[in-house]
Amino acid sequence: MEEKMNCELEVSRRNFLSTSGKILAGTAIASTVLASQADKAHAYGYETGFAYTKLNPEEVANITYHNYFKRWCASSVIAGFSELLQKKVGGLWKTFPIDGMRWAHGGMAGWGALCGTLTGAGTICGLCTNDTDVAEAMANDLAFYYSYTELPSYTPPGKPEKAEIHHMTMAGTPVCHISVGRWMRAEGSAFLDPERAERCARLAANIAMETCHMLNDHADGKFKPKHALLFNVAANGITSQNNCMDCHGQHVPAPDTYATLKK
Amino acid sequence: MEEKMNCELEVSRRNFLSTSGKILAGTAIASTVLASQADKAHAYGYETGFAYTKLNPEEVANITYHNYFKRWCASSVIAGFSELLQKKVGGLWKTFPIDGMRWAHGGMAGWGALCGTLTGAGTICGLCTNDTDVAEAMANDLAFYYSYTELPSYTPPGKPEKAEIHHMTMAGTPVCHISVGRWMRAEGSAFLDPERAERCARLAANIAMETCHMLNDHADGKFKPKHALLFNVAANGITSQNNCMDCHGQHVPAPDTYATLKK
Numbered sequence: 001m002e003e004k005m006n007c008e009l010e011v012s013r014r015n016f017l018s019t020s021g022k023i024l025a026g027t028a029i030a031s032t033v034l035a036s037q038a039d040k041a042h043a044y045g046y047e048t049g050f051a052y053t054k055l056n057p058e059e060v061a062n063i064t065y066h067n068y069f070k071r072w073c074a075s076s077v078i079a080g081f082s083e084l085l086q087k088k089v090g091g092l093w094k095t096f097p098i099d100g101m102r103w104a105h106g107g108m109a110g111w112g113a114l115c116g117t118l119t120g121a122g123t124i125c126g127l128c129t130n131d132t133d134v135a136e137a138m139a140n141d142l143a144f145y146y147s148y149t150e151l152p153s154y155t156p157p158g159k160p161e162k163a164e165i166h167h168m169t170m171a172g173t174p175v176c177h178i179s180v181g182r183w184m185r186a187e188g189s190a191f192l193d194p195e196r197a198e199r200c201a202r203l204a205a206n207i208a209m210e211t212c213h214m215l216n217d218h219a220d221g222k223f224k225p226k227h228a229l230l231f232n233v234a235a236n237g238i239t240s241q242n243n244c245m246d247c248h249g250q251h252v253p254a255p256d257t258y259a260t261l262k263k
Numbered sequence: 264m265e266e267k268m269n270c271e272l273e274v275s276r277r278n279f280l281s282t283s284g285k286i287l288a289g290t291a292i293a294s295t296v297l298a299s300q301a302d303k304a305h306a307y308g309y310e311t312g313f314a315y316t317k318l319n320p321e322e323v324a325n326i327t328y329h330n331y332f333k334r335w336c337a338s339s340v341i342a343g344f345s346e347l348l349q350k351k352v353g354g355l356w357k358t359f360p361i362d363g364m365r366w367a368h369g370g371m372a373g374w375g376a377l378c379g380t381l382t383g384a385g386t387i388c389g390l391c392t393n394d395t396d397v398a399e400a401m402a403n404d405l406a407f408y409y410s411y412t413e414l415p416s417y418t419p420p421g422k423p424e425k426a427e428i429h430h431m432t433m434a435g436t437p438v439c440h441i442s443v444g445r446w447m448r449a450e451g452s453a454f455l456d457p458e459r460a461e462r463c464a465r466l467a468a469n470i471a472m473e474t475c476h477m478l479n480d481h482a483d484g485k486f487k488p489k490h491a492l493l494f495n496v497a498a499n500g501i502t503s504q505n506n507c508m509d510c511h512g513q514h515v516p517a518p519d520t521y522a523t524l525k526k
Contacts, residue, residue: 042333044333044362046360046361046362046363047360048360048363049358049360050360050363070305070307092358095312095355095358097309097310097311097312097313097389097390097393098309099307099309099389099395100309100311100313100386100389100390100398101385101386101389102389102395102398102399103385103388103389103395103398103399103401103402104382104385104402105399106495106496106502107376107377107502108377108381108382108385108402108406108437109399109402109403109406109492109493110403110492110493110494110495110496110502110503111377111403111406111437111495111502111503111504112495112501112502112503112504113370113376113377113378113381113436113437113438113504114370114371114374114376114377114382115376118371118376119367119371119377119382122364122366122367122371123363123364123386125366126360126362126363126364126365126366127360127363130360132362132365132366135363135365135366136365136366136368136372138366139366139367139371139372140372140373140374143371143372143374173376174371174374174376175376175438176502177501177502177503177504180501180502181501181521184501184521185521188521189521190500190519190521191496191500191501191502191521192496229372229373230372230373231373232369232373232374232375233369233373233454233455237453237454238375238440238443238444238447238454239369239370239373239374239375239439239440239443239454240373240374240375240440241374241375241376241440246510247509247510249512256453258444258447258448258451258452258453258454
């Protein structure tokens, strides 16, 4: 996997640089050095007793959707898997407190940082796999999917729990505040409107479904990461996303900004 | 607790509005309505088999610090608790895969969203308590502590693992990218420098120590939240932080921006 990752890292880095408007000779050189250093991050296997068996993605999504209105984003994704795995596998799934991750809702108790659907999904990936490279590749692919897919595309069978909604939006980021804000602007909804809750419930269902596809592939021995790990550090010289201008405007720091301060 | 929270919510809302430069009559009215709606969020108890017994915060911090250099931010905080609780309590702690949360490093596989130390700490709070109100109040207090304390203040006993470091910074946010970027600027370090790893390891130790203080208080029946839950939704009409101008500059949307779009 490592060789493939290195190749993808380079492709990802080039794609990013070519679209970010930051192509400078110095930047490219700094990024290559950073990519090489980032590759040295050590991955390793670990033991887990949380066994996974292939699940029906639609069923996982449906359970997630209906759980949202009590458990909110993070725990509803966990419920989508755990409620089924408790029955189909049993064992440790009966011991994991689904609501023990509810604190992650709204980007950590409403602080708007990492979308709770991703905290829930990442937790499931980490419990169900046994190699940091695999769990982190899944988390990375999920962050790409979340950021660059028009969501929510999931539609509940039957009557919606809260409201009909009319828009899908592309977040450009896994950050709750920006993601939900962009959707609210498109839909014309306030945060506490039933439409916003409906949107986040459907989004949680989408993320659970995507996670289930990856875990099913992994169970079949055919999971392949779509994106390079740590592309962000390689491209920007810091943990980051690809939406630099959302916050920095035209004044995006170069990747080697802080690397050169001491030189 | 609910009555106390309502009171604190109001205080927090006023404090925030009075310092944010956004005091407008319409804003204040909208915020009051939002605060009232946010209060309706339902908290509930849940079962967990992950028993907690009081731990020595310095010991937890030290284990967290040394784990960082293999396991990174999220899993190192979990290791700080789990390695001790496996010995002192046993039971389910022997079954939880510490490395199953490593994907959360660097704000989710390096995406720079929620600092992984908080994902790790929140997970421990959620596993060790049995009421969403309590776990979320701890997560909320941790986000305040992380955002508004000069960190890292933790100093390892003996020789540092990677490097001596010279600066503490106030993040103003629980977001990894901004937090680590502010420290890198102060220290003059690049992300892959040993100093940056040293900083994040010490920060993880600080967060683990603060979490341990809260859980010890809770074990003694004297944990009291310092801050109101969902102050962010009440103040800003969206999941958010108090650092609006960091990204929005002078153009911070009013709390009721989207609430009024349909009216």
